[in-house]
Amino acid sequence: MSDIRDVARLAGVSIATVSRALSNPEMVSTISLNKVHNAISQIGYHPNMLARNFRSTRSYEVVTVMVLVPDIVNPFYSLFIRALEDRAQQKGYAVLLGDTRGDPELEMDYIRRVETRLADGIVQLRPSLEKSQNNIPPDIPCVNACGCEYTTGPAIRIDNRAAAKTMVNYLISLGHKRIGVISGLKDNPHAIDRLEGYKEAIAEAGIPFEKDLIAEGDFTMWSGLNAAFQFCNMKVRPTAIFSMNDEMAIGAMQTLKNQGIRIPEDISVTGFDDIAYAKYSDPSLTTISQPAEEMGKMAMDMLLKVINGEPLSQRECVLPTEFIIRKSTGPAPKKTGAT
Amino acid sequence: MSDIRDVARLAGVSIATVSRALSNPEMVSTISLNKVHNAISQIGYHPNMLARNFRSTRSYEVVTVMVLVPDIVNPFYSLFIRALEDRAQQKGYAVLLGDTRGDPELEMDYIRRVETRLADGIVQLRPSLEKSQNNIPPDIPCVNACGCEYTTGPAIRIDNRAAAKTMVNYLISLGHKRIGVISGLKDNPHAIDRLEGYKEAIAEAGIPFEKDLIAEGDFTMWSGLNAAFQFCNMKVRPTAIFSMNDEMAIGAMQTLKNQGIRIPEDISVTGFDDIAYAKYSDPSLTTISQPAEEMGKMAMDMLLKVINGEPLSQRECVLPTEFIIRKSTGPAPKKTGAT
DNA sequence: TTGTATGCGTTATCAG
DNA sequence: CTGATAACGCATACAA
Numbered sequence: 001m002s003d004i005r006d007v008a009r010l011a012g013v014s015i016a017t018v019s020r021a022l023s024n025p026e027m028v029s030t031i032s033l034n035k036v037h038n039a040i041s042q043i044g045y046h047p048n049m050l051a052r053n054f055r056s057t058r059s060y061e062v063v064t065v066m067v068l069v070p071d072i073v074n075p076f077y078s079l080f081i082r083a084l085e086d087r088a089q090q091k092g093y094a095v096l097l098g099d100t101r102g103d104p105e106l107e108m109d110y111i112r113r114v115e116t117r118l119a120d121g122i123v124q125l126r127p128s129l130e131k132s133q134n135n136i137p138p139d140i141p142c143v144n145a146c147g148c149e150y151t152t153g154p155a156i157r158i159d160n161r162a163a164a165k166t167m168v169n170y171l172i173s174l175g176h177k178r179i180g181v182i183s184g185l186k187d188n189p190h191a192i193d194r195l196e197g198y199k200e201a202i203a204e205a206g207i208p209f210e211k212d213l214i215a216e217g218d219f220t221m222w223s224g225l226n227a228a229f230q231f232c233n234m235k236v237r238p239t240a241i242f243s244m245n246d247e248m249a250i251g252a253m254q255t256l257k258n259q260g261i262r263i264p265e266d267i268s269v270t271g272f273d274d275i276a277y278a279k280y281s282d283p284s285l286t287t288i289s290q291p292a293e294e295m296g297k298m299a300m301d302m303l304l305k306v307i308n309g310e311p312l313s314q315r316e317c318v319l320p321t322e323f324i325i326r327k328s329t330g331p332a333p334k335k336t337g338a339t
Numbered sequence: 340m341s342d343i344r345d346v347a348r349l350a351g352v353s354i355a356t357v358s359r360a361l362s363n364p365e366m367v368s369t370i371s372l373n374k375v376h377n378a379i380s381q382i383g384y385h386p387n388m389l390a391r392n393f394r395s396t397r398s399y400e401v402v403t404v405m406v407l408v409p410d411i412v413n414p415f416y417s418l419f420i421r422a423l424e425d426r427a428q429q430k431g432y433a434v435l436l437g438d439t440r441g442d443p444e445l446e447m448d449y450i451r452r453v454e455t456r457l458a459d460g461i462v463q464l465r466p467s468l469e470k471s472q473n474n475i476p477p478d479i480p481c482v483n484a485c486g487c488e489y490t491t492g493p494a495i496r497i498d499n500r501a502a503a504k505t506m507v508n509y510l511i512s513l514g515h516k517r518i519g520v521i522s523g524l525k526d527n528p529h530a531i532d533r534l535e536g537y538k539e540a541i542a543e544a545g546i547p548f549e550k551d552l553i554a555e556g557d558f559t560m561w562s563g564l565n566a567a568f569q570f571c572n573m574k575v576r577p578t579a580i581f582s583m584n585d586e587m588a589i590g591a592m593q594t595l596k597n598q599g600i601r602i603p604e605d606i607s608v609t610g611f612d613d614i615a616y617a618k619y620s621d622p623s624l625t626t627i628s629q630p631a632e633e634m635g636k637m638a639m640d641m642l643l644k645v646i647n648g649e650p651l652s653q654r655e656c657v658l659p660t661e662f663i664i665r666k667s668t669g670p671a672p673k674k675t676g677a678t
Numbered sequence: 679t680t681g682t683a684t685g686c687g688t689t690a691t692c693a694g
Numbered sequence: 695c696t697g698a699t700a701a702c703g704c705a706t707a708c709a710a
Contacts, residue, residue: 003703003704004703004704005703013680013681014680014681014682015681015703015704015705016680016681016682016683016704016705016706017679017680017681018704019703019704019705019706020679020680020705020706023704023705027679027680028679028680029679029680032679032680046451046454046455046456047455047703047704048393048455048456048702048703048704049452049455049456049457050389050392050393050456050457050702050703050704051393051456051686051702051703051704051705052703052704052705053389053704054387054389054390054393054686054687054688054702054703054704055685055686055703055704055705055706063457064435064457067436071421072411072417072420072421072424073414073417073418073421073615075412075414078411078412078417079412081411081436081438082410082411082412082438085411085436085437085438086438086440089438089445089448089449094435094452094457095435095436096403096433096434096435096436097420097424097433097434097435097436098424099420099421099424099425099428101425106428109428110428112385113388113433115385116385116386116387116388117385117387117388117389117390118388118389118402118403118433221615221616221619225619250616250619251619254619257621276412276560277560277589277616280560280564280589280590280593280620281619281620281621282596282620282621342687343687343688344687352696352697353696353697353698354687354688354689354697354698355689355690355696355697355698355699356695356696356697358687358688358689358690359689359695359696362688362689366695366696367695367696368695368696371695371696386687386688387686387687387688389686389687389688390686390687390688390689390702391687391688391689392688393686393687393688393702393703393704394687394688394689394690394701394702395688395689395690395702
């Protein structure tokens with residue numbers, strides 16, 4: 001591996017000149033510039049970023065960002081990350097992956113790495129409540145990109161409550177009165193916000209809240225598949241199911257179809273996120289589209305500002321969602337689907 | 340940010356002792372060890388990995404690996420990466436993300452970063468032919484984790500040809516004689532290998548090869564959806580479609596169903612990869628399961644050996660696949676489905 | 679415009 | 695077992 005010294009020697013200039021030729025070409029004469037460039041291509045020199053970056057600890061030369069994601073296999077997250085990474089790449093920054101699998105221990109491991117300067121900042125994709133505040137030390141730059149209503153600090157989020165309410169209102173407008181919910185884990189902030197929206201909607205429609213209509217999942221297809229059984233076995237089945245994400249909705253539809261229940265004739269199903277598969281499911285899924293890519297892009301930009309100490313125009317950025325009607329929803333059946 | 344010097348001062352020892360206490364505790368007396376630990380927790384010291392790593396360039400202390408992936412949104416890749424990252428995390432290494440979006444320019448950008456020592460090695464997920472050799476300089480440690488038959492250098496792969504052949508043989512055993520193919524891009528090594536398997540299978544069954552039965556896609560659902568039209572419009576439709584991945588198969592099924600073609604009664608459809616959605620598609624997809632997680636794990640282990648200069652027990656590791664029969668395939672219909 | 683010399687935070691070498 | 699001190703590769707203040 002060749003040195004900056006090797007280049008200097010070959011080019012017949014000082015290492016300072018080589019350094020400048022690379023970082024501040026305008027400070028170097030054309031002649032030297034040429035000599036340096038020739039030398040570089042001759043010996044195939046690549047500046048050592050580790051050294052460069054290490055040297056300028058106090059400078060605002062960012063290089064690496066760590067993204068903390070609960071599960072990169074989830075299409076919503078991977079879409080987000082692709083956009084984030086794209087943005088970073090454009091600006092010449094690098095993205096370190098930290099798949100926490102929802103494990104707080106693992107998350108801490110990753111955070112520690114950032115403390116060791118392996119990265120300059122964090123994009124947190126785990127929604128965090130105020131109490132169980134993301135255990136990220138205050139001195140390390142961080143943006144929460146999946147915030148909820150209780151998130152503190154720089155954050156990007158959607159209005160989960162309003163989106164959920166829109167969805168449930170739509171179901172109500174179709175005549176549904178018994179609307180089941182497939183929720184995320186009860187203490188998940190998104191689940192909390194979305195349930196809030198559900199409650200508001202039914203309350204305004206004069207529909208009483210029934211605890212039995214809430215099934216708990218964990219945002220995986222498998223959990224959606226299981227949750228649906230709870231509804232199949234009820235004496236009076238709900239005529240619609242509001243699933244808190246698309247994957248659980250897809251799992252649930254699987255169960256329903258296996259039980260001979262028609263969608264949407266017998267029961268309507270809705271999702272959340274609008275992952276790619278939502279459009280291709282059978283039937284295609286009515287859902288809420290989150291601007292995953294926009295969020296990824298913004299998260300990157302926002303974090304850079306935080307790192308560079310620039311002021312944020314707004315601590316929190318709430319992005320709009322889109323309500324997408326497909327074929328998994330329809331009018332409530334005339335007689336409630338008793339078993 | 341506190342220094343190693345701060346720790347030394349507070350602990351009343353030399354910085355060398357502090358360094359040793361952290362890296363080689365066995366070389367330090369218990370007394371000093373305690374003093375150091377106390378000091379560290381008092382001032383909240385975190386060793387600067389950048390400096391540490393920079394200092395020991397020639398040491399075998401790896402920290403970062405870059406994974407070059409065509410598209411992280413593809414579930415097969417994200418599953419692979421999750422496993423890779425998991426393994427890296429266990430060993431204390433970090434994974435830099437390089438989503439190339441299939442763009443060679445972008446890929447070069449990432450490779451350059453590795454040349455600048457931002458990472459110590461590369462896991463390449465783009466299959467590469469010998470001719471269009473992955474343009475990774477020979478001096479940088481690399482493992483190709485999606486190899487094909489022509490891949491050179493350390494590689495992990497499956498036997499695409501054999502897997503494809505198994506699948507097509509199965510379709511033939513069901514009585515299918517006109518078997519359409521939804522291929523990846525023609526010059527994609529995986530597509531080439533799998534097509535080879537298809538050709539071998541039909542040849543052995545005495546079925547002539549028809550160029551018209553090959554539709555080209557690009558491994559996205561959208562392309563599968565479009566490719567299927569080619570078959571729908573044929574005078575004599577194929578009775579089975581061998582899609583080179585699950586996503587295209589899912590897209591194709593969408594088209595078929597929209598055209599009123601029943602699966603598998605009128606036409607059988609098969610996929611490749613066994614992504615999570617394959618099980619939940621309608622009908623569930625007969626496919627080939629690739630051991631994505633196993634591959635990710637092995638890729639990490641293999642790359643570490645390469646980086647550390649340890650000898651590889653075998654240059655290439657060919658992993659077994661699993662043939663999974665679900666509900667998208669059935670006996671060939673009696674009369675060929677003429678339009 | 680250029681060169682010299684210093685320091686970034688650690689590890690490693692060498693005496694003690 | 696411990697403490698000075700010299701690297702590591704580069705950027706930069708300062709001097710020329």
